[in-house]
Amino acid sequence: MEEEQTYLELYLDQCVAQDDLAPSRSLLLSPVVPDDAYMPNPSHPETVFNSHLEEVKETSGNFSSVDLSFLPDELTQENKDQSIIRSKHEIEENYKTQSQQSRLSLSREQDIGLGLISNSSLSNSHSHLYPGDADSVQPSLEKPNSMPLVSITPMTPMTPVSECSGIVPQLQNIVSTVNLACKLDLKKIALHAKNAEYNPKRFAAVIMRIREPRTTALIFSSGKMVCTGAKSEEQSRLAARKYARVVQKLGFPARFLDFKIQNMVGSCDVRFAIRLEGLVLTHQQFSSYEPELFPGLIYRMVKPRIVLLIFVSGKVVLTGAKERSEIYEAFENIYPILKGFKKA
Amino acid sequence: MPGGGHCPDCGSTELVEDSHYSQSQLVCSDCGCVVTEGVLTTTFSDEGNLREVTYSRSTGENEQVSRSQQRGLRRVRDLCRVLQLPSTFEDTAVAYYQQAYRHSGIRAARLQKKEVLVGCCVLITCRQHNWPLTMGTICTLLYADLDVFSGTYMQIVKLLGLDVPSLCLADLVKTYCSSFRLFQASPSVPAKYVEDKEKMLSRTLQLVELADETWLVTGRHPLPVITAATFLAWQSLQPSERLTCSLARFCKLANVDLPCPASSRLQELLAVLLRMAEQLAWLQVLRLDKRSVVKHIGDLLQHRHTLVRKAFRDGPAESDAGEEEQQGRGQGPGQGKEEVASSSLGPPEGKRPASPALLLPPCMLKPPKRVCPPPPISTATGDEDISDSEIEQYLRTPQEVRDFQKAQAARQAATGGSNPP
Numbered sequence: 197m198e199e200e201q202t203y204l205e206l207y208l209d210q211c212v213a214q215d216d217l218a219p220s221r222s223l224l225l226s227p228v229v230p231d232d233a234y235m236p237n238p239s240h241p242e243t244v245f246n247s248h249l250e251e252v253k254e255t256s257g258n259f260s261s262v263d264l265s266f267l268p269d270e271l272t273q274e275n276k277d278q279s280i281i282r283s284k285h286e287i288e289e290n291y292k293t294q295s296q297q298s299r300l301s302l303s304r305e306q307d308i309g310l311g312l313i314s315n316s317s318l319s320n321s322h323s324h325l326y327p328g329d330a331d332s333v334q335p336s337l338e339k340p341n342s343m344p345l346v347s348i349t350p351m352t353p354m355t356p357v358s359e360c361s362g363i364v365p366q367l368q369n370i371v372s373t374v375n376l377a378c379k380l381d382l383k384k385i386a387l388h389a390k391n392a393e394y395n396p397k398r399f400a401a402v403i404m405r406i407r408e409p410r411t412t413a414l415i416f417s418s419g420k421m422v423c424t425g426a427k428s429e430e431q432s433r434l435a436a437r438k439y440a441r442v443v444q445k446l447g448f449p450a451r452f453l454d455f456k457i458q459n460m461v462g463s464c465d466v467r468f469a470i471r472l473e474g475l476v477l478t479h480q481q482f483s484s485y486e487p488e489l490f491p492g493l494i495y496r497m498v499k500p501r502i503v504l505l506i507f508v509s510g511k512v513v514l515t516g517a518k519e520r521s522e523i524y525e526a527f528e529n530i531y532p533i534l535k536g537f538k539k540a
Numbered sequence: 541m542p543g544g545g546h547c548p549d550c551g552s553t554e555l556v557e558d559s560h561y562s563q564s565q566l567v568c569s570d571c572g573c574v575v576t577e578g579v580l581t582t583t584f585s586d587e588g589n590l591r592e593v594t595y596s597r598s599t600g601e602n603e604q605v606s607r608s609q610q611r612g613l614r615r616v617r618d619l620c621r622v623l624q625l626p627s628t629f630e631d632t633a634v635a636y637y638q639q640a641y642r643h644s645g646i647r648a649a650r651l652q653k654k655e656v657l658v659g660c661c662v663l664i665t666c667r668q669h670n671w672p673l674t675m676g677t678i679c680t681l682l683y684a685d686l687d688v689f690s691g692t693y694m695q696i697v698k699l700l701g702l703d704v705p706s707l708c709l710a711d712l713v714k715t716y717c718s719s720f721r722l723f724q725a726s727p728s729v730p731a732k733y734v735e736d737k738e739k740m741l742s743r744t745l746q747l748v749e750l751a752d753e754t755w756l757v758t759g760r761h762p763l764p765v766i767t768a769a770t771f772l773a774w775q776s777l778q779p780s781e782r783l784t785c786s787l788a789r790f791c792k793l794a795n796v797d798l799p800c801p802a803s804s805r806l807q808e809l810l811a812v813l814l815r816m817a818e819q820l821a822w823l824q825v826l827r828l829d830k831r832s833v834v835k836h837i838g839d840l841l842q843h844r845h846t847l848v849r850k851a852f853r854d855g856p857a858e859s860d861a862g863e864e865e866q867q868g869r870g871q872g873p874g875q876g877k878e879e880v881a882s883s884s885l886g887p888p889e890g891k892r893p894a895s896p897a898l899l900l901p902p903c904m905l906k907p908p909k910r911v912c913p914p915p916p917i918s919t920a921t922g923d924e925d926i927s928d929s930e931i932e933q934y935l936r937t938p939q940e941v942r943d944f945q946k947a948q949a950a951r952q953a954a955t956g957g958s959n960p961p
Contacts, residue, residue: 388941391934406934409920433922441931469900472758473706480703488675488707489690491759508759509903 361531365462365514365523369425370432372457376419376440376450385415388446404439411435415443419450422458429457429520460517464527466510471537475506479533495530502526506534549573608654609641615658622681623673629665636661640696656684656692663693667704672712674763709762713748716766717741720794722774729793732781735774743773746841747809753848754812755901756805764799767791768806776837783831808902815897816840816847852899 382402386394392404392415401414411425411432421439426432436455443450472493476485485493492513495504500522505513512530517523546553547568554569566575605613616637620630640646640657649657659678666673679689697704722729723737747769751757757765771790775782787806791798810830817823817833817840826832833840840847898905936944 387944388936389934390936390940408930428918428920430920430922431918434920434924434926437922438926438931441926442934445931445935469755469904476706484694484697485706486675486690486693487757487759488761489686489693507903508755508901 361528363464363466363527363531365464365512365527367427367460367462367520367523369459369461370427370429370457371422371424371459372426372432372436372455373420373422374436374440374455375453376415376421376443376448377453378419378449378451380415380417380419380443380448382415382417385443385446389442404442406435406438406442409435413439415439429460432457457518459515460520460523461513461515462517462523462527463511463513466512466531466534468510468534468538470506470508470510470534472506472508474537475533497526497529499529500525504530506530510534547571547573547575606647608651609638612637612641612654612658615655616661619658619662619681623662625662625666625671629662629669629671632668633661633665636664636700639700643699645699646696652684652688653692655682656689657696658682659684659689660693660696664697664702664704667707670705670708670711672708672715674707674712676763707762709748709752709757710745712762713745713766713769714741716763717744717770720770720796722794732778733785733793735777739777740770740773743777743837743841744770746844747773747837750812750841750844750848751805751809754852754899756808756812758901759903760805761799761801764802764805765809767796767799767802768809771802771806772809772834772837775834779835783834810834813837813840815851816844819847819850848899851896853896 382394382396385402385404386392389402389404391406392402394402399414401416404413404415405411406413409426409431411423413424413436414422421436423432423436423439426435433455437452440450440452472485472487475493475495476483479495482497483493483495492505492507495506497504501516502514502522503516504526505515512527512534514523514526517526547555547570550568550571550573552568552570555566555575556569558565558567567573568575613634616633617630620633637658640661646654646657659682663673663675663678665671675686675689675693678684679686682689696702717740718737720740722733722735722740725731725734744766748757748766751765751769768787771787774790775785785793787803788798791802807830810833813833814828814830817828817836820839820843823836823839828836
């Protein structure tokens, strides 16, 4: 425990010291970048950056070895390319709008380690970069300073971004709904399924559970179903499909329509104590801290629209997201605010 | 025709009471002249036709206000009077209630919620004027559940978009401490337990500030901390006679409810004081424990800022460069402290001041209950094949279904049979 803490401190100090552009290491998705091609020379950050980028540019077409498993279901190959071009465009625009230096970040966690060019303003300004015109992509790619792809992102820049948070919120619960599109006889389901409970006097739905992925579903007689307890979007979808299969096997013509993730809950630990009284004073319009009612501070972030529960021990719970990226973005937004209250 | 009125125009005595929308009027049935409008008359002649009406019904205002809202507003005023709040608070609270009532969700709410809403409006008013009123007090006065109160309170703050400042701790200490019945001798309070109010207040305030600084207040209900601090302050002012009195007995004497968490807050506060005492050379040799440290609370509080800085760290351990400062602590010692310790330069033989402990909230100092392993990276796509056998494990075989149905029927029969005819 002690070692982990000191390691984290070292890592954070390292990040703080890297105020100039000095990309020591960076985990790029492009598989062909040789490490020794780097020239970490703080006095000429721009040239370092450019030369590095030029190398990567050549390999920007090769994505076969890249892990894209987090992309949403309906993204086909063409769309993938589209989105990649779009995000290239975004990043390029961003680079041009700020004349200051950005730095390649060090990402260390499990989540498909993306290295992302970023500035704190990236997450703020990405909203207006969203629908990048495909038309304007072509000419701008010819420009000498054009930025090759350094990261692959679906629509939004996600995951561990710079400013040294280095912490990735873990998803704890996903709530999703799906329409089985047929009327169901709940009594029959409760009779023929081992894992179902049905108490019409208490609640008008069958509560069904499966072991893998460990989830619970509420199945209503209208054919609508709510699936809770999964730890990732894919698991939630798989679980919902399994419940639909069970219902099918019981003799109902169940289908699988309109699967939608309704809520995602994540949690993480910033590892330092937080002065909640101070936070509620400076961010009064977003925070609600009533120690007489609840020990945590309820922070309602406007963009993205996420509710965060912040506790004095440094643990943070994020909820209300429809997409994983919203949780990551919310955490990246709150981390610098919390750091400001670290030593009060 | 009631009264002795007659129409100023035609002199007829046929005056009829009629209402124009919500305004009551006296109208002459012969010539149609309006004799009086409303009942607050303006001219001397009109006053001759005056009817006796009570003030609260004299303006048309109450006709637009529903009965339940009127009841609520009356309750708000009553609550303000019971709490002896300044009159300006009353108007503000009434205004909040009216504002809340404009929302359809509130108008359609249950009576219980409207009752609680009264308390919420008063609480918000008090908070905005830094008047220390706790939710517990209001719930006791309204005979309401804290859960119901909290739900309504959060809803109304969000609905009205209000900025409600936090509870002011210093004022709460003053009000709460003043409610302790220990400042005068009485049949239940022996003379040795009576204490001077000012001394107790100032010491309690210092102890609460100390608790705040050492993370004992953040995230916790403020009242138990203040109870514990008051108890320690009272004990330390005359330790020889009061050390035998327990926290529960103290609260009973003082005629104050003992909140549940107060005893654990007391232990935490004593632990902090003990850590601070370890930094004082002349107290180290005494080897204090949780009871004996109470005698030295006065000294510890006097130097609390430096002691906290020395006894705790929030980062890596600092060097003990500050040990020489302890010499300065030799002055102002209080009764019976050895002067010997102050003459030694450097740590006393065989006992150094304890290395600084981490200054963290107690929840971070406790070992974690269970270590959650990071979840394995799953490569699920959500579209995998689902084997039939996996699904079948959740289904009952026909034999099982029959057995289950038989068992259910038997249970129904049993419960049906046991019912009295």
